[in-house]
Structures are given as structure tokens and as C-alpha cells.
Amino acid sequence: MKLVTAIIKPFKLDDAREALSEVGVQGMTVTETKGFGRQKGHTELYRGAEYVVDFLPKIKLEVAVADDKVDEVVSAITKAASTGKIGDGKIFVTDLGQVVRIRTGETGDDAL
Amino acid sequence: MKRLFSNFLSQKALLGALVAFYALVAPSIAMADDLDTGDTAWMIVATLLVLLMTIPGLSLFYAGMVRSKNVLSVMMQCFAITCLMSVIWVVYGYSLAFDATGMVEGTVNFNSIVGGLGNAFMGAITVDSMTGTIPESVFATFQMTFAIITPALIVGAFAERMKFSTMLVFMTLWVTICYLPMVHMVWAGPGGLLWDWGIIDFAGGTVVHINAGIAGLVACIMLGKRKGYPTTPMPPHNLTYTIIGASLLWVGWFGFNAGSAVASNGTAGMAMLVTQIATATAALSWMFVEWMKHGKPSVLGIASGAVAGLVAITPASGSVGPQGALLIGVAAGAGCFFAATMLKRAMGYDDSLDVFGVHAVGGIIGAILTGVFTAPYWGGSGAEDFVIGGQVWIQIKSVLFTVIYTGVLTAIILKVLDVVMGLRVSEEDEIEGLDIISHDERGYNF
DSSP: OEEEEEEEOGGGHHHHHHHHHHTTOOOOEEEEEEEOSTTOOEEEEETTEEEEEOOEEEEEEEEEEOGGGHHHHHHHHHHHHOOSSTTOEEEEEEEOOOOBOTTTOOBGGGGO | OOHHHHHHHHTHHHHHHHHHHHHHHOGGGOSOTTOOHHHHHHHHHHHHHHHHIIIIIIHHHHHHHSOGGGHHHHHHHHHHHHHHHHHHIIIIIHHHHHOOTTOOTTOOSHHHHOOOSTTGGGTTOOSSOEETTEEHHHHHHHHHHHHHHHHHHHTTTSTTTBOHHHHHHHHHHHIIIIIHHHHHHHHSOBTBHHHHHTOOOSSOIIIIIIHHHHHHHHHHHHHOOOTTTTTSOOOOSOHHHHHHHHHHHHHHHHHHHHGGGSSSSHHHHHHHHHHHHHHHHHHHHHHHHHHHHHSSOOHHHHHHHHHHHHHHHTTTTTTOOHHHHHHHHHHHHHHHHHIIIIIHHHHOOOOTTOHIIIIIHHHHHHHHHHHHHTSGGGTOOOOTTOOHHHHHHHHHHHHHHHHHHHHHHHHHHHHHHHHHTOSBOOHHHHHHOHHHHHHSOOSOOO
């Protein structure tokens, strides 16, 4: 099992959610977050006082998937969240040791 | 501003006795004969409008510009000042400001600077006592709202770092030593120092705005910069409050300026018109200058420009015409923009919410230009023989007097308080935020 963590632009969340539904993903976790990469921040100006805002608002999307679904999920997110411009975000794939569905106590792939 | 009032004062004792006599023999016909219901109705409304300027107008305007951890502290300061000044005004404020005992036209004496205590606790105000054509109770309440907003303006200069207890003591002393004498010298009638100089200050360019603006500058220098200024970002936490506050200030200001006619007449009408013109023009002036200098027109910019216009038209609103108002607006918007952005950074003081940059600078621009645009040539209501040069010199002299008077006395008050009780919260408390530290509350519990 893998945990796919994608950092994407906030306005791409709906597209990503739809694309994941189409490839059969039935659940996900979404967090509003902040960060920066190559896009850097932006500047804000209040009565002449200039502030550089380093951290930009982003969405962190987490999906736990079976090993054989990983490529499909990653490419769905990549396609949905891409604008071709700097600041589109990143996808991290990590190994997942165990998954438990709390209601039934099921574990492993059955719990996904 | 109050020629009517001063003329009346000379007859006040006699009239008061008469009225009291009537009240005894025939309570049902006790109303003074010269009461004008139109004037009275307008002045009651104007009083409410000026109160609206401080709470919630100024309160929201300032609260939006501070960081979220200090939002309540600013609102609390404005609200507490509203209450404190009301009480001071009753106890001795109204008397020190407007008691004309001992004033002699053309003579400089102690009573040219400050009034006596003859009307302490408003002992002389009754249902029947009059100021011109309105009840004295209405006039005293109207002026009370001016005594509320002037110290409240200073809050913006030391926002986010002053001790609440020291702030209350400072405001009590400041209003007593700086504000009440300024009111007396400018508005209390013939024999007042600046009145006799011939100053034109219709609604409070020197008395209110330069006075508060200079006190703000002195206060922010003596308290010192906020921790982290100017390297740490301190962006406004909610500019929607600020634009709502500026809008309420704008609406309330019609009470401030048009109400200063103390009548429902042509002067009040023209004050209303020129106030609208100067405010709109100054807002655009700030917006376009900022657009050119910084690349984008900002919400904080247009709101600040509007307030700058309101400030600058204040001394002029009783004597200039529409053309003068347009030009005062242009000058105030651009002038205050440079003061609040470049001057502040060049000089390095931390006037948190630009009390000096907007109120002192806008007030000075307005006070001096009043001397120009009151001229009939510019559509003002000056007499045929009005001399621009002479009046401008009187205005400049009055501005300099106000700057020095309030600057020196504010510095002395703060120096004493610094020694006696300390001006600032501790560094640790400042980082935590004044809402929790001073009031055990948070503005936002999401």
C-alpha cells in the first residue's frame, strides 16, 4: 500500500477530486496549507510598507491506495492539477505500513 | 465657529435669571423664546453623527489595521475613551473649554488660555439654558463628542504596545492640558488667544486634528517602535473593518462639519457640500498617486485618502466654496500619501496607523489652505476686503502655535508617566498580544 500526498494549487482541488473519482478512489483527506517552492512568494504593500509573503496558500491532498493503483492515481492527479506554470505543486509517494478501518476492524487492502 | 454662542454668553447671566424666574412662576411656558426647533433638531442629529465617528467608525477603522492579536485592545481603547471623556466633560471639561468668565476681547490674560470652573459638574445647565438658538444641553453634548474623538484619534499612533492603565491616565491629562485649552483659545469667543488672532478654524483643524496628530507623533517617538518594526511584517489583519470604519467616519463627519454651524442654515449646507467634495477628491488623489508610485490602487489607500480629505476640509468647511474644496482635496490626498509612506520611512518613527501622517499633515494642509480659499475669488465666504496673505499668515501662526503647544506638553506628560507608571507593556506581552495580556480575551475564537 502507498500513501500519495499531493500539494496542489487550491483552485485545482475540484478537478483533482473528480479525476480521482473517475479512477475509482473512494476517499481522501484534504488540508489547507501553506508553502513555497520555485514559485517563491509575492509582495504586499500597505501604505508604502512592503512585505514579502513567502508562504503561499496550497492544498494538501492525501490518498491511501493499493500498490497496483499508484501509477493510475498519480497520473490522474498530475493531469488534473497541472497548469503548466510554476507553482503547480508536487506529489510524494510513500510506503504505508498498515491501514485499519475503525468501524469494522478490517486491515490492509480491505480497509482502503 | 461660534460667534452666536459668544454673543449670547454676555447676556447669559441675565437671561438665565429670567428663565429661572419663568420656570418658577409658569413651568408650562418656560421654553426660551429664541429656541429654534429646526436648529435644535439638526444639532441633536449632528451630535449622534459625531458620536458615530468614534464608535464604531474610528474604532473599526483602526481595529482593521492592527494584527489580529491586538484587535480588541484598539476597540477597547476607543470605547473606554468615549466613556472617560464623557465623564471628564461633565465634571470640568465643558467648563474649562467654554466658561467665558474673565475673557476680554483684545486682552491676553489667563482666561485667554483656559476657562474657569464656574460651570463644573455642568451646574449652570438647566432645561431652559440656551446657546444661541439651541438648548445648552444639546450644545454641550455636541461638543462632548468632539472631546471624545480627539483623544481617540491618538490611539492609532501607539497602537499594539501601550499599557491600558497608562493610556487612561495619559488621556485624562492630555485632554485636560492640551485639548480643553485649545478649544477655549479657538472657539470660546472674543478674548480667546487664537480667536483674537483671527484664526479661521470652523470645525477643528488645529483644535482636533493637528492637536491629535502632533500628540500621536510625540507619543509614538517616546514609546518607541513596536518590537520587530520595520523588519517583521505587520500587515493589517482585516481591511474590511477598515473600509467600513472609513465609510462610517465619512458619514459621521457631516455632523462634525455641518454641525459646527450650530444651526440649520446655509453655512451648514455649504459645509456639507464641501465636505463631500474634498473627501471624494482626496480619496481619488491618494488612489492615483499610489497607482503611479506603487503600480496598484489599494483599498487601504483609497480609504486613507478619504480620511485625509475629511481632515483637511474640517477647518475650511465653514468658509470655502466648491472650487476651494476640490483643490484642498487634491492637496490633502497627495500630501498625506507622501507623509504616510515616504516621510514615515525616511524619519524612522513607528506611527502604527499614521495619525501624524493623516491627521497632523492633513490638518496643516487644510488649516493653511483655508486662508487661501476663503477668499471670494475662490468662491469662499470671505468679505470683500479679505486679504489672502494676511489670513494665511494668521493660519500659519496658529498652526505653529498648536504644534509647539501640544508637542511640548504631550512630551512632558509622557515623560512623567514613563517614570511613574511605565508606558509600554513588556516585550513578552507585546509578542503575546494586548488582547490576552490586557483584557484576558481574544477577538476571534474560531
